Amino acid sequence: MPEGHTIHRLAHQVVRAFGGRPVGVSSPQGRFAAGAAVVDGVEVRDAQAHGKHLFIGFDGRRWVHVHLGLYGTFDVVAGPPGPVRGEVRMRLATSDAHADLRGPTACEVLGEAEKAAIHARLGPDPLRGDDPxxxxxxxxxxxxxxxxxxxxxxxxxxxxxxxxxxxxxxxxxxxxxxxxxxxxxxxxxxxxxxxxxxxxxxxxxxxxxxxxxxxxxxxxxxxxxxxxxxxxxxxxxxxxxxxxxxxxxxxxxxxxxxxxxxxxxxx
Known part of the structure:
Protein backbone atom coordinates (compact mmCIF):
# COMPACT_ATOMS: atom_id res chain seq x y z
CA MET A 1 0.00 0.00 0.00
CA PRO A 2 1.44 3.42 -0.91
CA GLU A 3 2.57 5.46 2.07
CA GLY A 4 1.50 9.02 2.74
CA HIS A 5 4.34 10.71 0.85
CA THR A 6 3.11 9.05 -2.36
CA ILE A 7 -0.39 10.47 -1.94
CA HIS A 8 0.90 13.98 -1.21
CA ARG A 9 3.10 13.70 -4.28
CA LEU A 10 0.06 12.68 -6.33
CA ALA A 11 -1.87 15.70 -5.04
CA HIS A 12 0.90 18.00 -6.28
CA GLN A 13 0.94 16.24 -9.65
CA VAL A 14 -2.83 16.58 -10.06
CA VAL A 15 -2.72 20.31 -9.33
CA ARG A 16 0.16 20.85 -11.77
CA ALA A 17 -1.54 18.87 -14.53
CA PHE A 18 -5.16 19.93 -14.12
CA GLY A 19 -5.48 22.81 -11.65
CA GLY A 20 -7.58 25.75 -12.81
CA ARG A 21 -8.95 23.99 -15.90
CA PRO A 22 -12.09 22.08 -16.83
CA VAL A 23 -11.25 18.39 -16.98
CA GLY A 24 -12.90 15.51 -18.75
CA VAL A 25 -13.75 12.80 -16.25
CA SER A 26 -14.80 9.34 -17.39
CA SER A 27 -14.95 5.77 -16.14
CA PRO A 28 -13.82 3.46 -18.95
CA GLN A 29 -14.38 0.47 -16.68
CA GLY A 30 -17.88 1.72 -15.85
CA ARG A 31 -17.76 1.30 -12.06
CA PHE A 32 -17.45 5.06 -11.48
CA ALA A 33 -19.71 6.16 -14.34
CA ALA A 34 -22.31 7.93 -12.19
CA GLY A 35 -19.69 9.78 -10.17
CA ALA A 36 -17.71 10.74 -13.26
CA ALA A 37 -20.81 12.28 -14.82
CA VAL A 38 -21.18 14.62 -11.81
CA VAL A 39 -17.75 16.23 -12.27
CA ASP A 40 -17.13 15.73 -16.01
CA GLY A 41 -16.14 19.03 -17.62
CA VAL A 42 -15.88 20.82 -14.26
CA GLU A 43 -12.85 22.88 -13.28
CA VAL A 44 -10.35 21.29 -10.89
CA ARG A 45 -9.75 23.74 -8.06
CA ASP A 46 -7.51 21.82 -5.66
CA ALA A 47 -6.04 18.48 -4.66
CA GLN A 48 -5.27 17.52 -1.08
CA ALA A 49 -3.89 14.53 0.78
CA HIS A 50 -4.51 13.43 4.34
CA GLY A 51 -2.60 10.30 5.20
CA LYS A 52 -3.36 7.77 2.49
CA HIS A 53 -6.49 9.58 1.25
CA LEU A 54 -6.48 11.78 -1.85
CA PHE A 55 -9.13 14.46 -2.43
CA ILE A 56 -9.48 16.14 -5.82
CA GLY A 57 -11.52 19.32 -5.51
CA PHE A 58 -13.85 20.44 -8.28
CA ASP A 59 -15.75 23.68 -8.71
CA GLY A 60 -19.06 23.53 -6.88
CA ARG A 61 -17.54 22.21 -3.63
CA ARG A 62 -17.41 18.61 -4.84
CA TRP A 63 -14.53 16.27 -4.18
CA VAL A 64 -13.43 13.00 -5.73
CA HIS A 65 -12.11 10.90 -2.86
CA VAL A 66 -9.55 8.23 -3.76
CA HIS A 67 -7.97 5.59 -1.54
CA LEU A 68 -5.57 3.36 -3.45
CA GLY A 69 -5.61 0.51 -0.94
CA LEU A 70 -3.25 -2.40 -1.49
CA TYR A 71 -3.44 -2.64 -5.27
CA GLY A 72 -4.49 0.74 -6.62
CA THR A 73 -2.39 2.92 -8.92
CA PHE A 74 -2.93 6.47 -10.16
CA ASP A 75 -0.68 7.56 -13.00
CA VAL A 76 -0.55 11.25 -13.96
CA VAL A 77 0.98 11.62 -17.42
CA ALA A 78 1.96 14.64 -19.50
CA GLY A 79 0.57 14.34 -23.00
CA PRO A 80 -2.81 13.82 -24.64
CA PRO A 81 -4.74 10.71 -23.63
CA GLY A 82 -4.23 7.62 -25.72
CA PRO A 83 -6.21 4.38 -25.83
CA VAL A 84 -7.35 3.01 -22.47
CA ARG A 85 -5.29 0.06 -21.28
CA GLY A 86 -6.52 -2.27 -18.59
CA GLU A 87 -9.30 -1.72 -16.08
CA VAL A 88 -9.37 2.06 -15.61
CA ARG A 89 -11.81 3.11 -12.88
CA MET A 90 -11.41 6.84 -13.57
CA ARG A 91 -9.67 8.88 -16.24
CA LEU A 92 -8.98 12.61 -15.96
CA ALA A 93 -8.13 14.18 -19.29
CA THR A 94 -7.31 17.47 -20.99
CA SER A 95 -5.68 18.12 -24.34
CA ASP A 96 -2.20 17.91 -22.84
CA ALA A 97 -2.42 15.64 -19.78
CA HIS A 98 -4.26 12.63 -18.46
CA ALA A 99 -4.41 10.46 -15.37
CA ASP A 100 -5.66 6.88 -15.07
CA LEU A 101 -6.83 5.35 -11.78
CA ARG A 102 -6.78 1.56 -11.51
CA GLY A 103 -7.82 -0.79 -8.74
CA PRO A 104 -8.55 1.62 -5.87
CA THR A 105 -10.30 0.69 -2.67
CA ALA A 106 -12.35 3.90 -2.89
CA CYS A 107 -13.32 6.26 -5.70
CA GLU A 108 -16.35 8.39 -4.93
CA VAL A 109 -17.76 11.91 -5.20
CA LEU A 110 -18.21 13.64 -1.84
CA GLY A 111 -19.59 16.91 -0.56
CA GLU A 112 -17.88 19.06 2.07
CA ALA A 113 -19.55 17.37 5.04
CA GLU A 114 -18.65 13.87 3.85
CA LYS A 115 -15.06 14.95 3.24
CA ALA A 116 -14.87 16.50 6.71
CA ALA A 117 -16.08 13.23 8.25
CA ILE A 118 -13.10 11.38 6.72
CA HIS A 119 -10.65 13.97 8.03
CA ALA A 120 -12.23 13.72 11.48
CA ARG A 121 -11.48 10.03 11.82
CA LEU A 122 -7.83 10.36 10.74
CA GLY A 123 -4.92 11.25 12.99
CA PRO A 124 -2.46 14.09 12.39
CA ASP A 125 -0.46 13.88 9.17
CA PRO A 126 3.26 14.75 9.33
CA LEU A 127 3.06 16.31 5.86
CA ARG A 128 0.12 18.65 6.50
CA GLY A 129 1.63 20.81 9.21
CA ASP A 130 -0.78 19.24 11.71
CA ASP A 131 -0.40 19.59 15.46
CA PRO A 132 1.11 16.27 16.62
Whole structure:
Protein backbone atom coordinates (compact mmCIF):
# COMPACT_ATOMS: atom_id res chain seq x y z
CA MET A 1 0.00 0.00 0.00
CA PRO A 2 1.44 3.42 -0.91
CA GLU A 3 2.57 5.46 2.07
CA GLY A 4 1.50 9.02 2.74
CA HIS A 5 4.34 10.71 0.85
CA THR A 6 3.11 9.05 -2.36
CA ILE A 7 -0.39 10.47 -1.94
CA HIS A 8 0.90 13.98 -1.21
CA ARG A 9 3.10 13.70 -4.28
CA LEU A 10 0.06 12.68 -6.33
CA ALA A 11 -1.87 15.70 -5.04
CA HIS A 12 0.90 18.00 -6.28
CA GLN A 13 0.94 16.24 -9.65
CA VAL A 14 -2.83 16.58 -10.06
CA VAL A 15 -2.72 20.31 -9.33
CA ARG A 16 0.16 20.85 -11.77
CA ALA A 17 -1.54 18.87 -14.53
CA PHE A 18 -5.16 19.93 -14.12
CA GLY A 19 -5.48 22.81 -11.65
CA GLY A 20 -7.58 25.75 -12.81
CA ARG A 21 -8.95 23.99 -15.90
CA PRO A 22 -12.09 22.08 -16.83
CA VAL A 23 -11.25 18.39 -16.98
CA GLY A 24 -12.90 15.51 -18.75
CA VAL A 25 -13.75 12.80 -16.25
CA SER A 26 -14.80 9.34 -17.39
CA SER A 27 -14.95 5.77 -16.14
CA PRO A 28 -13.82 3.46 -18.95
CA GLN A 29 -14.38 0.47 -16.68
CA GLY A 30 -17.88 1.72 -15.85
CA ARG A 31 -17.76 1.30 -12.06
CA PHE A 32 -17.45 5.06 -11.48
CA ALA A 33 -19.71 6.16 -14.34
CA ALA A 34 -22.31 7.93 -12.19
CA GLY A 35 -19.69 9.78 -10.17
CA ALA A 36 -17.71 10.74 -13.26
CA ALA A 37 -20.81 12.28 -14.82
CA VAL A 38 -21.18 14.62 -11.81
CA VAL A 39 -17.75 16.23 -12.27
CA ASP A 40 -17.13 15.73 -16.01
CA GLY A 41 -16.14 19.03 -17.62
CA VAL A 42 -15.88 20.82 -14.26
CA GLU A 43 -12.85 22.88 -13.28
CA VAL A 44 -10.35 21.29 -10.89
CA ARG A 45 -9.75 23.74 -8.06
CA ASP A 46 -7.51 21.82 -5.66
CA ALA A 47 -6.04 18.48 -4.66
CA GLN A 48 -5.27 17.52 -1.08
CA ALA A 49 -3.89 14.53 0.78
CA HIS A 50 -4.51 13.43 4.34
CA GLY A 51 -2.60 10.30 5.20
CA LYS A 52 -3.36 7.77 2.49
CA HIS A 53 -6.49 9.58 1.25
CA LEU A 54 -6.48 11.78 -1.85
CA PHE A 55 -9.13 14.46 -2.43
CA ILE A 56 -9.48 16.14 -5.82
CA GLY A 57 -11.52 19.32 -5.51
CA PHE A 58 -13.85 20.44 -8.28
CA ASP A 59 -15.75 23.68 -8.71
CA GLY A 60 -19.06 23.53 -6.88
CA ARG A 61 -17.54 22.21 -3.63
CA ARG A 62 -17.41 18.61 -4.84
CA TRP A 63 -14.53 16.27 -4.18
CA VAL A 64 -13.43 13.00 -5.73
CA HIS A 65 -12.11 10.90 -2.86
CA VAL A 66 -9.55 8.23 -3.76
CA HIS A 67 -7.97 5.59 -1.54
CA LEU A 68 -5.57 3.36 -3.45
CA GLY A 69 -5.61 0.51 -0.94
CA LEU A 70 -3.25 -2.40 -1.49
CA TYR A 71 -3.44 -2.64 -5.27
CA GLY A 72 -4.49 0.74 -6.62
CA THR A 73 -2.39 2.92 -8.92
CA PHE A 74 -2.93 6.47 -10.16
CA ASP A 75 -0.68 7.56 -13.00
CA VAL A 76 -0.55 11.25 -13.96
CA VAL A 77 0.98 11.62 -17.42
CA ALA A 78 1.96 14.64 -19.50
CA GLY A 79 0.57 14.34 -23.00
CA PRO A 80 -2.81 13.82 -24.64
CA PRO A 81 -4.74 10.71 -23.63
CA GLY A 82 -4.23 7.62 -25.72
CA PRO A 83 -6.21 4.38 -25.83
CA VAL A 84 -7.35 3.01 -22.47
CA ARG A 85 -5.29 0.06 -21.28
CA GLY A 86 -6.52 -2.27 -18.59
CA GLU A 87 -9.30 -1.72 -16.08
CA VAL A 88 -9.37 2.06 -15.61
CA ARG A 89 -11.81 3.11 -12.88
CA MET A 90 -11.41 6.84 -13.57
CA ARG A 91 -9.67 8.88 -16.24
CA LEU A 92 -8.98 12.61 -15.96
CA ALA A 93 -8.13 14.18 -19.29
CA THR A 94 -7.31 17.47 -20.99
CA SER A 95 -5.68 18.12 -24.34
CA ASP A 96 -2.20 17.91 -22.84
CA ALA A 97 -2.42 15.64 -19.78
CA HIS A 98 -4.26 12.63 -18.46
CA ALA A 99 -4.41 10.46 -15.37
CA ASP A 100 -5.66 6.88 -15.07
CA LEU A 101 -6.83 5.35 -11.78
CA ARG A 102 -6.78 1.56 -11.51
CA GLY A 103 -7.82 -0.79 -8.74
CA PRO A 104 -8.55 1.62 -5.87
CA THR A 105 -10.30 0.69 -2.67
CA ALA A 106 -12.35 3.90 -2.89
CA CYS A 107 -13.32 6.26 -5.70
CA GLU A 108 -16.35 8.39 -4.93
CA VAL A 109 -17.76 11.91 -5.20
CA LEU A 110 -18.21 13.64 -1.84
CA GLY A 111 -19.59 16.91 -0.56
CA GLU A 112 -17.88 19.06 2.07
CA ALA A 113 -19.55 17.37 5.04
CA GLU A 114 -18.65 13.87 3.85
CA LYS A 115 -15.06 14.95 3.24
CA ALA A 116 -14.87 16.50 6.71
CA ALA A 117 -16.08 13.23 8.25
CA ILE A 118 -13.10 11.38 6.72
CA HIS A 119 -10.65 13.97 8.03
CA ALA A 120 -12.23 13.72 11.48
CA ARG A 121 -11.48 10.03 11.82
CA LEU A 122 -7.83 10.36 10.74
CA GLY A 123 -4.92 11.25 12.99
CA PRO A 124 -2.46 14.09 12.39
CA ASP A 125 -0.46 13.88 9.17
CA PRO A 126 3.26 14.75 9.33
CA LEU A 127 3.06 16.31 5.86
CA ARG A 128 0.12 18.65 6.50
CA GLY A 129 1.63 20.81 9.21
CA ASP A 130 -0.78 19.24 11.71
CA ASP A 131 -0.40 19.59 15.46
CA PRO A 132 1.11 16.27 16.62
CA UNK A 133 -0.15 16.61 20.20
CA UNK A 134 -3.27 14.41 19.82
CA UNK A 135 -1.22 11.57 18.32
CA UNK A 136 1.66 11.83 20.78
CA UNK A 137 -0.67 12.03 23.77
CA UNK A 138 -2.64 9.01 22.59
CA UNK A 139 0.52 6.97 22.04
CA UNK A 140 1.87 8.09 25.40
CA UNK A 141 -1.21 6.74 27.20
CA UNK A 142 -1.45 3.42 25.37
CA UNK A 143 -0.38 -0.06 26.42
CA UNK A 144 -0.32 -1.07 22.72
CA UNK A 145 3.13 -1.58 21.15
CA UNK A 146 4.42 1.60 19.55
CA UNK A 147 5.10 -0.33 16.34
CA UNK A 148 1.38 -0.98 16.00
CA UNK A 149 0.28 2.51 17.03
CA UNK A 150 2.38 4.17 14.33
CA UNK A 151 0.50 2.18 11.68
CA UNK A 152 -2.94 3.04 13.08
CA UNK A 153 -4.28 5.73 10.74
CA UNK A 154 -6.66 7.01 13.40
CA UNK A 155 -3.63 7.75 15.58
CA UNK A 156 -1.19 9.10 13.00
CA UNK A 157 -2.08 9.35 9.31
CA UNK A 158 0.18 8.44 6.41
CA UNK A 159 2.78 6.22 8.05
CA UNK A 160 3.11 2.80 6.47
CA UNK A 161 5.30 -0.22 7.01
CA UNK A 162 8.52 1.31 5.71
CA UNK A 163 8.40 4.59 7.62
CA UNK A 164 7.22 2.75 10.74
CA UNK A 165 10.23 0.43 10.75
CA UNK A 166 12.75 3.07 9.76
CA UNK A 167 11.81 5.87 12.13
CA UNK A 168 11.75 3.48 15.11
CA UNK A 169 15.20 2.24 14.15
CA UNK A 170 16.51 5.80 13.85
CA UNK A 171 15.08 6.57 17.30
CA UNK A 172 16.49 3.38 18.83
CA UNK A 173 13.04 2.25 19.97
CA UNK A 174 12.00 -1.40 20.18
CA UNK A 175 8.74 -1.65 18.16
CA UNK A 176 7.26 -4.02 20.74
CA UNK A 177 7.59 -1.45 23.50
CA UNK A 178 4.22 -0.17 24.84
CA UNK A 179 3.57 3.39 23.77
CA UNK A 180 3.17 4.58 27.34
CA UNK A 181 6.77 3.53 28.16
CA UNK A 182 8.36 5.65 25.43
CA UNK A 183 9.44 9.03 26.85
CA UNK A 184 7.55 12.04 25.49
CA UNK A 185 10.72 13.68 24.06
CA UNK A 186 11.46 10.48 22.12
CA UNK A 187 7.94 10.39 20.70
CA UNK A 188 8.28 14.01 19.65
CA UNK A 189 11.62 13.18 18.00
CA UNK A 190 9.91 10.34 16.09
CA UNK A 191 7.28 12.80 14.81
CA UNK A 192 9.90 15.35 13.79
CA UNK A 193 11.88 12.62 12.03
CA UNK A 194 8.78 11.55 10.10
CA UNK A 195 8.15 15.14 9.01
CA UNK A 196 11.63 15.35 7.50
CA UNK A 197 11.81 11.86 6.01
CA UNK A 198 8.36 12.02 4.43
CA UNK A 199 8.97 15.50 2.99
CA UNK A 200 12.07 14.10 1.30
CA UNK A 201 9.91 11.25 -0.01
CA UNK A 202 7.51 13.74 -1.59
CA UNK A 203 10.40 15.54 -3.28
CA UNK A 204 12.18 12.43 -4.58
CA UNK A 205 9.42 9.87 -5.02
CA UNK A 206 11.31 7.25 -3.00
CA UNK A 207 11.98 6.41 0.64
CA UNK A 208 15.53 7.08 1.83
CA UNK A 209 16.22 6.89 5.54
CA UNK A 210 19.94 6.22 6.04
CA UNK A 211 22.18 8.97 7.36
CA UNK A 212 25.12 10.18 5.23
CA UNK A 213 27.65 8.02 7.06
CA UNK A 214 25.67 4.90 6.13
CA UNK A 215 25.17 5.67 2.44
CA UNK A 216 26.64 3.08 0.03
CA UNK A 217 29.49 5.36 -1.00
CA UNK A 218 30.46 6.13 2.60
CA UNK A 219 30.42 2.47 3.62
CA UNK A 220 31.87 1.03 0.42
CA UNK A 221 28.86 -1.24 -0.08
CA UNK A 222 26.65 -1.79 -3.14
CA UNK A 223 23.39 0.19 -3.35
CA UNK A 224 20.24 -1.52 -2.20
CA UNK A 225 18.30 -3.34 -4.90
CA UNK A 226 14.58 -3.52 -4.13
CA UNK A 227 11.38 -2.69 -5.99
CA UNK A 228 10.56 -0.12 -3.29
CA UNK A 229 13.81 1.73 -3.99
CA UNK A 230 15.70 3.88 -1.53
CA UNK A 231 18.35 3.22 1.09
CA UNK A 232 16.96 1.92 4.39
CA UNK A 233 18.26 0.49 7.65
CA UNK A 234 15.97 -2.46 8.41
CA UNK A 235 12.96 -2.64 6.10
CA UNK A 236 13.10 -5.86 4.03
CA UNK A 237 16.62 -6.53 5.33
CA UNK A 238 15.79 -9.56 7.51
CA UNK A 239 18.90 -11.63 8.20
CA UNK A 240 21.24 -9.02 6.74
CA UNK A 241 23.72 -7.22 8.99
CA UNK A 242 22.57 -3.98 10.57
CA UNK A 243 24.32 -1.06 8.86
CA UNK A 244 25.22 0.38 12.27
CA UNK A 245 26.17 -2.57 14.51
CA UNK A 246 26.34 -5.60 12.22
CA UNK A 247 23.72 -7.63 14.11
CA UNK A 248 21.36 -9.56 11.79
CA UNK A 249 18.10 -7.67 11.26
CA UNK A 250 15.06 -9.50 12.57
CA UNK A 251 11.55 -9.78 11.17
CA UNK A 252 8.29 -10.52 12.96
CA UNK A 253 4.58 -9.93 12.53
CA UNK A 254 2.66 -7.03 14.05
CA UNK A 255 -0.97 -6.35 13.16
CA UNK A 256 -0.68 -8.79 10.23
CA UNK A 257 2.25 -6.89 8.70
CA UNK A 258 5.95 -7.73 8.58
CA UNK A 259 7.93 -5.76 11.14
CA UNK A 260 11.70 -5.29 10.87
CA UNK A 261 14.09 -4.19 13.61
CA UNK A 262 17.63 -4.51 14.93
CA UNK A 263 17.67 -6.34 18.31
CA UNK A 264 20.82 -4.51 19.40
CA UNK A 265 20.24 -0.93 18.22
CA UNK A 266 16.58 -1.05 19.33
CA UNK A 267 16.86 -2.83 22.67
Missing amino acids: APALERIGRSRTPVGILLMDQTVLAGVGNVYRAETLFRAGVDPSRPGRTVPAPVLRAVWDDLVGLMATGVATGRIDTVRPEHEPEAMGRPPRVDDHGGEVYVYRRAGQPCLVCGTPVRVGIAAARNLFWCPRCQC
